Amino acid sequence: LAPPPDADQVVQAALDQNESAWPPSPAAVAAATHAVTNGHLYPDADANILRAAISSTHGIAAERIVCSAGSMELISALVCTYAGRGDEVLSSDYAYAFFRAATALNGATYVAAPERNFHVDVDALLDAVTEKTRLVFVANPGNPTGTHLPSRELMRLRAALPADCLLVIDEAYGEFAQDTALENAKLGAREDVVILRTFSKAYGLAGLRVGWSVFPPSVAVEIRKALNPSNLTAPGQAAAAAAVRDQAYMRNVVAETAVQRAAFIMRLQDCGLSVSDSHTNFVLVDLGDEPSAVRINAALRDVGIFCRPMGLYGLPAHLRITIGTASAMAQTADRLARHVRAEENR
Numbered sequence: 001l002a003p004p005p006d007a008d009q010v011v012q013a014a015l016d017q018n019e020s021a022w023p024p025s026p027a028a029v030a031a032a033t034h035a036v037t038n039g040h041l042y043p044d045a046d047a048n049i050l051r052a053a054i055s056s057t058h059g060i061a062a063e064r065i066v067c068s069a070g071s072m073e074l075i076s077a078l079v080c081t082y083a084g085r086g087d088e089v090l091s092s093d094y095a096y097a098f099f100r101a102a103t104a105l106n107g108a109t110y111v112a113a114p115e116r117n118f119h120v121d122v123d124a125l126l127d128a129v130t131e132k133t134r135l136v137f138v139a140n141p142g143n144p145t146g147t148h149l150p151s152r153e154l155m156r157l158r159a160a161l162p163a164d165c166l167l168v169i170d171e172a173y174g175e176f177a178q179d180t181a182l183e184n185a186k187l188g189a190r191e192d193v194v195i196l197r198t199f200s201k202a203y204g205l206a207g208l209r210v211g212w213s214v215f216p217p218s219v220a221v222e223i224r225k226a227l228n229p230s231n232l233t234a235p236g237q238a239a240a241a242a243a244v245r246d247q248a249y250m251r252n253v254v255a256e257t258a259v260q261r262a263a264f265i266m267r268l269q270d271c272g273l274s275v276s277d278s279h280t281n282f283v284l285v286d287l288g289d290e291p292s293a294v295r296i297n298a299a300l301r302d303v304g305i306f307c308r309p310m311g312l313y314g315l316p317a318h319l320r321i322t323i324g325t326a327s328a329m330a331q332t333a334d335r336l337a338r339h340v341r342a343e344e345n346r
C-alpha cells in the first residue's frame, strides 16, 4: 500500500456529522454503564425517570414530554401520523433534509418555501400554505445553514397559520442558541406547536439515540401510538437523565464550541471566505464554485479531515464543517487557507 498523502500529518477529524467533539458527561457514562448491568430487563416504556429529569430541569410538565430514539424517530412519527397521500408538508429551501425524506416515505408532498440569505422567511412560508398543508417544519437554528430565527417570528408564523396545521420547531441545536421556543413559555404551552430536542448534539449522546420533545398533551397521545413502545434503550434513558441533570457539563461544551467557532470563522474570513451566521456547532462555508469545493473537500479527506459536501441541499459550492477540538479546527483552517490560495492561483 502506498502511504496516504501527508501520512506524517494525518489529522483524523470527522467534521461531517455535527457530532460533539467531546464525550458525554462522566455522570452520563457512569449511568449508562450501570444500566448495562441490568441489560436483561426491558426499558421503561414511559421513560419516567428521564422525563422527570427533563421536567425539573426545564420546568415543563412531564405529560407534555415525549422521548424517542433520536429526534429523527419523532420527525418520522409526526409525518406518519399527520400527513399522507394528498397532504402537504411545508418547510424551506435549506431545511434539514430528513423532513423531505420522511415526507417522501409517507407518500405526502413536500413543499419548500424560499429562504432569504439562508434565513427562514416567515412570509414566504405563509405564502406557500395551502388547504392541504398539515405540518410545517422549521429547524431553528437551521441545519445546514446554522442561522437563527427570533421566537417573535415563530409566534408570528404560528398566529398566521391555519388552526389545523401543526407547527414543528426542531431545536436540535437549541442548546447552542439564545431565544429558543423551549424558553418561550407562550410557544411551548400552545396546543398547535411541537418542539423537538435531542441529546445527540450538545449533550454528545448521538450514539445512544435519545431525542425528546414538548407536545400538546392531545398530540402526545396520538404520537405515542406511532412509536415503538420500547423505543429507547435503558442505557440511553439512564445516560440522558444523568446528562440533563449535569447542565454545567453541557454548558461548558457549548461555551467551548462557541470559542472554537469564533476563532475558526475569523480564520476563514481572513482568507476571504464567506461563512453564514452560526448559532450551532457547525459552519456553512461558501468556497465560491462547485469545482473548487469538490477539489478542496477531496484534499481535506486525503489528510483525514471529513467535511460535509452540500450538493444534496442544492449548495454544491458549500461545505458544512462541524466545530471540533481546538487542534482539529486549527489544522482544518490551515489546510483550507492553503487550498483556497491554490484555487486562486489556478
Ligand SMILES: *Cc1c(COP(=O)(O)O)cnc(C)c1O
Binding pocket: 018, 069, 070, 071, 072, 073, 096, 139, 142, 143, 170, 172, 197, 198, 199, 200, 201, 206, 209, 210, 211
Ligand atoms: C442532528 C439533527 C437531528 C437528529 O438528531 P437525532 O440524532 O435523531 O436526535 C434532527 N434535526 C436536526 C436539524 C439535526 O441537525
